[in-house]
Amino acid sequence: MSTLESPVRNIVTVFGTRPEAIKLFPLVHTLEADERFDSRVLVTGQHRGMLDQVLEIAGVTPHHDLDVMQPNQSLDALTARLLTGIGSVLDTEQPDWVVVQGDTATAMCGALAAYYRKIPVCHVEAGLRSGDIYHPWPEEVNRKVIGSFAALHAAPTDTSAAALHRENVDPAIVHVTGNTVIDALHWITAKVEAEPSLAWDLADVEERFAGKRIIGVTSHRRENFGDGMRNIAGAIKRLAAREDVALIFPVHLNPNVRAIMNAELEGLDNVALLEPLDYPHFARLLDICTLMLTDSGGVQEEAPALGKPVLVMRETTERPEGVEAGTAKLVGTDEDTIVREVERLLDDESAYLAMAKAHNPFGDGKSAARIADLLAR
Incomplete structure (x- = not known):
């Protein structure tokens, strides 16, 4: 490798629910196909059956699976299992970046485990705020926790970027990328059309x-x-x-x-x-x-x-x-x-x-490529 070439970035993408899987599989596909990255996938199994359905249809094979879900599990018990389980995987993988998405307990614990190890966090779908910590609950606070220390905020819209600016997040690390859910919807629509x-x-x-x-x-x-x-x-x-x-x-x-x-x-x-x-x-x-x-x-x-x-x-x-x-x-x-x-x-x-007929403000289907380019920088 010449001295002018960038080193390969080791990325661990963490998710555990069906919505996270849908919104992150386009990015996982993009990272896996890009020689600038060594991509690893950690799933927590926060939603078991619904998560596995998306993994199968999207062709994503996790490198690590914590399988944390238990019947009638309290939020604090789930949080404890997530934090220690994700932390153990990060100790093994030693990534350059951890990628999380959205507002779940998995996302918050994945980001927090990375922060405890001084690993920079990329927050996909950053900056969403309702202004009420109990609606949605506990998702609003999960997002605010991640937003307080993420090193890269992939905000889906100008509105979400502005919310981060109001919280005094450095504008240099906030980027409007669109929402990867539109990438995913375009992908699955084409796949169903080809395979009814x-x-x-x-x-x-x-x-x-x-x-x-x-x-x-x-x-x-x-x-x-x-x-x-x-x-x-x-x-x-x-x-x-x-x-x-x-x-x-x-x-x-x-x-x-x-x-x-x-x-x-x-x-x-x-x-x-x-x-x-x-x-x-x-x-x-x-x-x-x-x-x-x-x-x-x-x-x-x-x-x-x-x-x-x-x-x-x-x-x-x-x-x-x-x-x-x-x-x-x-x-x-x-x-x-x-x-x-x-x-x-x-x-x-x-x-x-x-x-x-109103204009959809959430993206154009090219968000994953934008996020990959930001991680490569």
């Missing part, structure tokens, strides 16, 4: 609801457990009474979600309660739906890329860009409000088109 069988398991539901307008539903946020979930179930039941509407709801594995949704919605003619969908099938749901009703963060970014309005069943969002652009609207968990806002989009074509 990857999403054929929705065919029966599509046939059952032929001629109806599909509302896709996802709900899993901790802050909605209890009354929030019951209100969401009540709104779905009322919407399902419309003859022109059907709701497809992949129900999260968390028992706080399943117990309520199964009790309230099972057996309704216009509601399909499904097991969690793998990534190709979820992309298919986004494609066939009229709108998405969700408390998820990622759906707020993905659905607008396919021209689908998003009604967000939360009081706040760390993705205000979508609300400002008009692709998303906060509706909270009040039953009457949810029903009113869904029916407004169903019955008012101008209101629907205003959201469906």
